Amino acid sequence: MGKTYSVAEARAHLPEILDEVEAGADVLLSRRGRMVAVVLSSEKYEALQDRRATFADLYRSFLERHPLDEVGVDGSFAKSLRDRSTGRRVRL
Secondary structure, eight states, rough: OOOOHHHHHHHHHHOOOHHHHHHHHEEEETTTTTEEEEEEOOHHHHHHHOOOHHHHHHHHHHHHHHHHGGGGGOOOOHHHHHHOOOOOOOOO
């Protein structure tokens, strides 16, 4: 991580902190010796906020590139594996 400033120091040195962040450094802010925040560039923040693909999205993409019939798997294969009977009795 980058340099650490107390909240009071950060108030007094905000322009310098912003220059450091623009240069690529992350800046830690502490209050009474405990880390409370991190200042980072907007690019790094946006990268952290990017939505990750779900399994369903990735599987759909996989099927578009590799149709099951081309690899020798029948489309009803997975359905034949699932037990569709009612569940077992459970005592709570």
